[in-house]
Amino acid sequence: MKRSPLATLLLSLVTLLVFILLYGPIFIPIVTSFFTVKYGSVDWSQMNLDAYAKLTGNEGVIEAVENTFIVGLSAVAASLVLGTVIALHCNSGKSRSRALLQFVVFLPFLMPPIITGLSLLIFFREVSIDRSMLTIIIGHTVFVLALVYRTILVRLQGIGFSMIEASYDLGASAPQTFFYVLLPNLKSALIGAGVLAFALSFDETMITILVTGTQNTLPLRLWAMMRLGFTPDINALVAIILALTTVMVLIAARYLIPKDFAGADA
Amino acid sequence: MAVLLELKGVGKAFGATRVLEHIDLAVEDGEFITILGPSGSGKTTILRMIGGFTQPDQGQILLDGRDIAHDPINRRPFNTVFQDYALFPHMTVAGNVGYGLKVRGTANAVIKQRVGEVLDLVQLGSLAARYPAQLSGGQRQRVALARAIICQPRLILLDEPLAALDVELRKQMQEFLKDIHREIKTTFLFVTHDQEEAIAMADRICVMNYGKILQLGSPTEVYYRPHSEFVARFFGDNNLIEGVAGDRGSVATPIGTLPCAADGTEPAAGAKAFAVIRPEAIRIGNEPGANTVVAGQVSSVNFGGAATVAVVDVAGVPLRVKLPSRAEGLPLKVGDRVQLAWRTEDCRLVAA
Known part of the structure; x- marks a missing residue:
């Protein structure tokens, strides 16, 4: 069936409108970050990088960004190691204890974050761990572990047992099999899972509020600033984060599609 | 020939299912032995036990007189060609083939x-x-083979390696595997469900079903001298005539008492039994040297390429006769009355 030109035009307009409504709000801070904002209105006459210059002097925000990266990277590293170990274990056979372990891994991800956060808070208090960066890292690791574990497990199942058996059959030890055969085939899954885990950790707020000590991560800092109103340098921050996020999504897309397996499964 | 590997009383169960019952098997040094059986017969389990991927519940696997049944996979001087090849996708052909040496x-x-x-x-x-x-x-198949032979194992295990290939390529690979075997003189243990493949390649065939070894012998032995109904039927297209075993290896059937060659494996007198005659061992007309002659009526003639199969009804029992085809056709029509003849040594007796 052929559409009339008018219908095509109307459909295009509706589509455009949907895109503007969806993505317009994202572009506004990017655009305004390059202009001066005074008394609540944007001065369009002159493009400048004042907002970016101001951002470098905003110590509170910079510290929060630093904390966010420390937490995110630590949680990614911890969850990748734990996720790999648990996935290897669960993939090696079927048993009730393995099913239970998998359930425990998924629980913090499936529960409302406030419940996960409260449970962690009570746990830390009961075992007398002072709330600090460490407790935030533990909280984030627990939260992102499910995603990392699941991604690695799916890849492991794709690899299958015979490749591992073949490695042992040819005389390799367990560490040799892991480093020569498993890790190279898991690499893209690990990178993809790491990027996604970092993204989750980056904007995690609810758990962080409950388990933080005096440290602020970026979402907490922004939340706190809302009461006072945002300064223009926050626009610059949003623009930078958007750029970073875009790069991360591209990396994740590149590595989560298992190119290295195409055609190898005849 | 010297014995390389010996399975003694090996048994295995997965849960309540017994997959192997007391297997005794001696693999000779340098031979090409094929384990042949339908799916679920336990043939792959034997291979996986020898390779170390599964452990037997009972029994021993002896190599140089030592029980290796519970040795880890990577300590056994055997290499495997897997059914799905299990090549490492992130390594080149050279990387795959050299892997066994690299890890050493x-x-x-x-x-x-x-x-x-x-x-x-x-x-x-x-x-x-x-x-x-x-x-x-x-x-890929040849890469998998190269990877398995580079470490000069004592035994190469091949787990239905040709199953994924099309017919033409499979025939080529059968020749190729035999050539390689002759060249490197390593013992090959080949698992397959394909009778023709087993006959074409093996020095010895071990026929299995229901976790038991039914017969072990050269391809001509298992083909022409089956010891059981299963083996007689498994090689396809056979004539089995039901009757009652008599003494001195004969069997009383609806088409008369047929004398059979005896080799000590036949059922006792009075037991239900089958007379087994390969279709290609039956001649039309009274041949010199034939000891058994029966009369019947041709009920169908089917051209099948190199051979033509005629079905002859003998007193209600259909007998298949395989004859070499001729371009001008065979002088046989449906309805012809013919005499069928065979030699006593071509007729075997198995328990029903």
């Missing part, structure tokens, strides 16, 4: 030289830099 800490120069030699042997010298995904099925 062999010097790079030596690995390179040996990989070159083995790839030449399997005629893949020009593809060393390719990845498995860039190869055809037959080429």
Whole structure:
């Protein structure tokens, strides 16, 4: 069936409108970050990088960004190691204890974050761990572990047992099999899972509020600033984060599609 | 020939299912032995036990007089060609083939030289830099074989390696595997469900079903001298005539009392039994040297390429007769009355 030109035009307009409504709000801070904002209105006459210059002097925000990266990277590293170990274990056979372990891994991800956060808070208090960066890292690791574990497990199942058996059959030890055969085939899954885990950790707020000590991560800092109103340098921050996020999504897309397996499964 | 590997009383159960019952099998040094059976017969389980991928519940697997049944996979001097080849997708052909030497800490120069030699042997010298995904099925098969022979194992285990190939390629690979076997003189233990493949390749065939070894012998032995109804039927297209065993290896059937060759494995007198005659052992007309002659009526004639199969109704029992085809057709029509003749040594007696 052929559409009339008018219908095509109307459909295009509706589509455009949907895109503007969806993505317009994202572009506004990017655009305004390059202009001066005074008394609540944007001065369009002159493009400048004042907002970016101001951002470098905003110590509170910079510290929060630093904390966010420390937490995110630590949680990614911890969850990748734990996720790999648990996935290897669960993939090696079927048993009730393995099913239970998998359930425990998924629980913090499936529960409302406030419940996960409260449970962690009570746990830390009961075992007398002072709330600090460490407790935030533990909280984030627990939260992102499910995603990392699941991604690695799916890849492991794709690899299958015979490749591992073949490695042992040819005389390799367990560490040799892991480093020569498993890790190279898991690499893209690990990178993809790491990027996604970092993204989750980056904007995690609810758990962080409950388990933080005096440290602020970026979402907490922004939340706190809302009461006072945002300064223009926050626009610059949003623009930078958007750029970073875009790069991360591209990396994740590149590595989560298992190119290295195409055609190898005849 | 000397015995390389011996299975003694090996048994295995998965849960309540017994997959292997008390298997005794001696693999001779340098032979090409095929384990043949339908799916679920336990043939792959035997291979996996020898390779170390599964442990037996009972019994011993003896290599040089030592029980290796519970040795880890990587300590056994055997290598396996897997059904799905299990090539490493992230390594080149050379990387795959050289892996066994690499994990043993062999010097790079030596690995390179040996990989070159083995790839030449399997005629893949020009593809060393390719990845498995860039190869055809037959080429992957040869990489898997090269990878298994490079460490000079005592025994090569082949788990239905030709199952994924099309008919033409499979025939070529059968020849190829036999050539390699002759060349390197390593013992091959080959698992298959394909009777023709087993007959074409093996020095000895071990026929299995329901976790038991039913018969072990040369291809002609298991083909022409079956010891059981299953083996007689398994090689296809056979004539089995039901009757009651008499004394001195004869069997009383609806078409008369047939004398059979005896080799000590036949059922006792009075037991239900089958007389087994291969269709190609039956002649039309009274041949000199034939001891058994019966009369019947041709009920169908089917041209099948090299051979033509005629079905002759003898007193209500249909007998298949396989004859060499001729371009002008055979002088046989449906309805003809003919005499069928065979030699006593071509007729076997098995328990029903």
